[in-house]
Amino acid sequence: MFSFTLQHTSEEARVGEFSTPHGTVHTPIFMPVGTQGTVKALDPTDVESTHAEIILGNTYHLYLRPGMEVMESAGGLHSFMGWDKPILTDSGGFQVLSLGASMAKHSAPLSKITEEGVEFTSHLDGSRHFFSPEKAIEIQRQLGSDIMMVFDECTPDKATSSYAKEALDRTHRWAQACYDYWQEHERRSVYGKYQALFGIVQGAMHKDLRRLSAETIAGIGFDGIAIGGETVGFNMEGTIELMDWIRELLPKDKPRYAMGLGRDPDDLIRAVRAGFDMFDCIAPTRFARNGTLYVGHLTGTSPKTWEFESEFHAGRLQIGNARWAKDHTPIMEDCDCWTCSQGFTKAYLRHLFNTKELLYYRLASIHNVRFMLRLTEQLRASVLAAQ
Secondary structure: OEEEEEEEOOEEEEEEEEOOOOEEEEEEEEEEEEOOOOOOOOOOOHHHHHOOEEEEHHHHHHHHOOHHHHHHHHHHHHHHHHOOOOEEOOOOOHHHHHHHHHHHHHHOOEEEEEEOOEEEEEOOOOOOOOOOOOHHHHHHHHHHEEEEEEEEEEEOOOOOOHHHHHHHHHHHHHHHHHHHHHHHHOOOOOOEOOOEEEEEEEOOHHHHHHHHHHHHHHHHHOOOOOOOOOOOOOOOHHHHHHHHHHHOOOOOOOOOOEEEEOOOHHHHHHHHHHHOOOOOOOOHHHHOOOOOOOOOOOOOOOOOHEEEEEOOOOHEOOOOOHHHHHOOOOOOOOOOHHHHHOOHHHHHHHHHOOOHHHHHHHHHHHHHHHHHHHHHHHHHHHHHHHO
């Protein structure tokens, strides 16, 4: 089963935990992204060393490759990738629209949205596919994730009120269809284990639509509530504004997931302060591969006084810079990640990065993922200490 316990609040910041068939997750939590069944450059032992309690998989990508026949023959995503802790899978709603549209430059048809679902173009080979709400849930049942997401239409921020309302009504109908299909299959994967289902609040940057969506999604009976849309995680001012619009309408006894949030450390601080519980972002591993390492510290003893301090802009150290050529100290002296604790130095990491040695990507990714998880641990401890 799935259950969420809200343990403590301080101002709007929350601490809790939820249980799944593959283990317990403590919130607030950052979730590393494993788009194609792997957190890039890391094996499951590496990911576990970062203290990750849950990771993400991507329905769209795994459906296209390796495909559901391979996935079912492996016994699901957990077995396939060798990860025995919780997994959340998205529904593919964002990818079928964004990646399908990207094929336009190859003269392929754009994604086509209908009441029944979305017909889209594979970014791999231009083949055509169709996702309905029911199919999106069935794919996730075959993946066997612990948390599934409903199929939704991610509306651009600049969408007109009339179009945003049309898309939102469709998203709500799809959400109900996902819920009904989930119920029909007894809320279980094809492997017989309970799967939680989260609804998604949409509505672009229209306050009335966001509030309508929060009320509608909260009323259906999902296990958790996600906040989606172009703004979330990309525009933090807008993200906080969205939460202010809908916070009072969200169930207090269910986790709140900010989709795609976690590019910079300060983003996590602001999101926890606003009352979000769960976050994911590709940035920590992508930044690592591109030579950007997180450096900095949380200061303050309560949500109101939290600040992120770093000598580098946004807490980002560029390891390729010449200034590190003879710096034989860890990325951070007090960092407990495997990379820092084993004594790998900035000079060595710079050498690996500049020579494109594969070891660099592993060491850098371990640091960045652990940095974000350690930050959520510190935020959690700070909220608990405020009791």
